[in-house]
Amino acid sequence: MAEAGGASIIVAVTFGRSSFVGRSVVAALLGDGRFTVRVIDPLPASDPTPSLSPFFQSGRVSYHHVDIRNRSPSFVTAFTDAEAVFHVDPTVTTLQAPPVRSSDFHGLHRLLVQGARNVIATCFECGVQRLVYVGSADVVIGGANEVCCWNESVVYPERFVDNLSELRAQAEAMILMANSKDGLSTCALRVSNPFGPGDNTLVPLLVQGAKEGWAKFIIGSGKNSWDFTYIENVAYASICADEALRLGTPYVAGKPFFITNQEPMMFWDFLSIMLEGLGYQRPSIHLPANFVLALAEVAKFFQEKLLSCKTSNPFVTASTIRSFTGTRTFDCSNAERVIGYSPVVSLEDGVTLTIASFSQLANGITDVNWHDLTKPSNAENLLGNERVADILLWRDDRRTFTCLLVLFLLHYWFLLSERTFISSAAKLLMLFALILFVYGILPSSMLGFSIEKTSLSSFEVHDLTLRMYFSTAASLWNQSICILGVVAKAEDWGVFFKVVGFISIFKLLFLFSIPAVSAAGLVGLFTFFIIYEQCEKEIENLIAAGSRGLDKMKRLLMAKLPCSVAKYVS
Incomplete structure (x- = not known):
């Protein structure tokens, strides 16, 4: 009341x-x-x-x-x-x-x-x-x-x-x-x-x-x-x-x-x-x-x-x-x-x-330096391109699954179909040409749905794009020549061991079949970066610990080697 x-x-x-x-x-x-x-x-x-x-x-x-x-x-x-x-x-x-x-x-x-x-x-x-x-x-x-x-x-x-x-x-x-x-x-x-x-x-x-x-x-x-x-x-x-x-x-x-x-x-x-x-x-x-x-x-x-x-x-x-x-x-x-x-x-x-x-x-921890989500992760910095990062870091599920499916089909077409590479490429080009032909003869509308035509200019490659690709390839080639020159002159034993290690790993890969190596690389491509992003701190700690261990082993080795040999290793 x-x-x-x-x-x-x-x-x-x-x-x-x-x-x-x-x-x-x-x-x-x-x-x-x-x-x-x-x-x-x-x-x-x-x-x-x-x-x-x-x-x-x-x-x-x-x-x-x-x-x-x-x-x-x-x-x-x-x-x-x-x-x-x-x-x-x-x-x-x-x-x-x-x-x-x-x-x-x-x-x-x-x-x-x-x-x-x-x-x-x-x-x-x-x-x-x-x-x-x-x-x-x-x-x-x-x-x-x-x-x-x-x-x-x-x-x-x-x-x-x-x-x-x-x-x-x-x-x-x-x-x-x-x-x-x-x-x-x-x-x-x-x-x-x-x-x-x-x-x-x-x-x-x-x-x-x-x-x-x-x-x-x-x-x-x-x-x-x-x-x-x-x-x-x-x-x-x-x-x-x-x-x-x-x-x-x-x-x-x-x-x-x-x-x-x-x-x-x-x-x-x-x-x-x-x-x-x-x-x-x-x-x-x-x-x-x-x-x-x-x-x-x-x-x-x-x-x-x-x-x-x-x-x-x-x-x-x-x-x-x-x-x-x-x-x-x-x-x-x-x-x-x-x-x-x-x-x-x-x-x-x-x-x-x-x-x-x-x-x-409350947890009681006042001085905590957590990862700042407003800044790109190291994995994003490595991938560079925002679209590539969205795909390999599983930010866009639909685009990631589409890309993964296309790469799997290409892997099957070229490596698992038991055809030669030239034969597989020829069949793929024939299939692509057939799709373009059917697409070209389709009317602008069919069954009430409008079909948008793609202009030929969409398939053209700009001169600047080609120059950029060739410039990148030339830069990589020149860097390789410089590295080989350093190795040939025995100026840097660290570079020599890196080259030997890379060649050894490359040789080990040929012990396995190419389809197996390709499948492993495909799986690793879509798992490595996301694992690295999610466990970035742990991986960096492991790398830092490994680097400290290698430095310690190097110092112990240098201490036991004669001075005449150690100057080439340092």
Whole structure:
């Protein structure tokens, strides 16, 4: 009920203790000063949150031990005379780790759908005027991999990727459909990835992953953006929605609203900042998304078919891997325009406050020189060309697999087909000529599809390009002649041993068949650079250790050789 002048409004908040978002909504309502709050939660406690003790003593907050899955007399008592109810989805946490496993359909249905049904029925029975549902933006995603600036016009998907998202959508739809019935006004907040102090999911999981070693991997290109929402902004948006319902603002009742920090950022950058702020190494090793997805499917098969135990890591499921490699951003302008929401805490400040609140999980390492991801790696510098680096470092999966397939076909055509090189080249030229001939006689459009013709100028080679290639070849030839001259004059024994070693290795290669050497080179081409990039520090340490060992052996050898011989070796 509201006192004269609107000084006090009795509200009820579900999952005010066990839910990370619910605790924040309770704190925001009490901090606002206009509300008397009833905390409803299935966890029994007389003082659910130590920071709320002063409010308990003042009588502005009371606690009700109620299981929302079952309607009981205590349920009705908690809602009696309440003007507003904030129903918080207890599974809305970052990184999709609800307290109930997503495979437990019955448990999730009771918690989400049956819980929402009980809240609505009790609101009708007790004459509650306003119901604000704090839910998740995942209800509209479905199987979409790229969600870029979606707004409230997007409808629920026909198929969901998991039980959790589908049941969340059912609970939200039920609450929105209850609008305007028995004097109840409802709306829903679709929160995108809430985070902040008190979250028992995001930071603890990242720290666990950093300690176990898997948090150093980046799945995919690492350039996908997400919308994150600091928890204080979620609570503030809840108060804004309730105020808009109370004032009867048009286009609020019965409507959903996306809630974000309005500052999309790259998902892996967000995780990197969190880990680095706590003293752990930021993710730096890129893994192809399709490769990781295949591993996840294989792991799922072994866990379900061969093993009785289930993984407790929420990162290894196919749905989370797909979401981690896709874009997840939403348009929050409708909430800003209609209910007057705008973030009260910036994303940068929110991240800083979150890191500071988890100081007990910090690694304790303050002087760490991690690899700067803004600078190209040594492997990229070696490859030089950006397109070549994207292919050999598996940055572009489609282009890499295409190039690998073409090289494999050429390897088969020239080396494994048991034809001579001239015969294979002649057949390849005939095939290429046939393709060009068929392509040339095709009409400009066929079966409704337009066929773009390639001009002959596309096959021409520029004079500067040829000069550059011949200049490079001439430079390599001249360098070889200079090296041979140094060896012939016995001026540098180091160069002599390098030449002898290179010739010996080249001779050893001819002990194997050319197809085997070619296949090994092809495999090594697509594995060496990516291994070097991912283990750059370890490889450099091994090279440095080997170099120090060789220098030590050289000094020992020089000490034992006669002076007349040592001067030629030094």
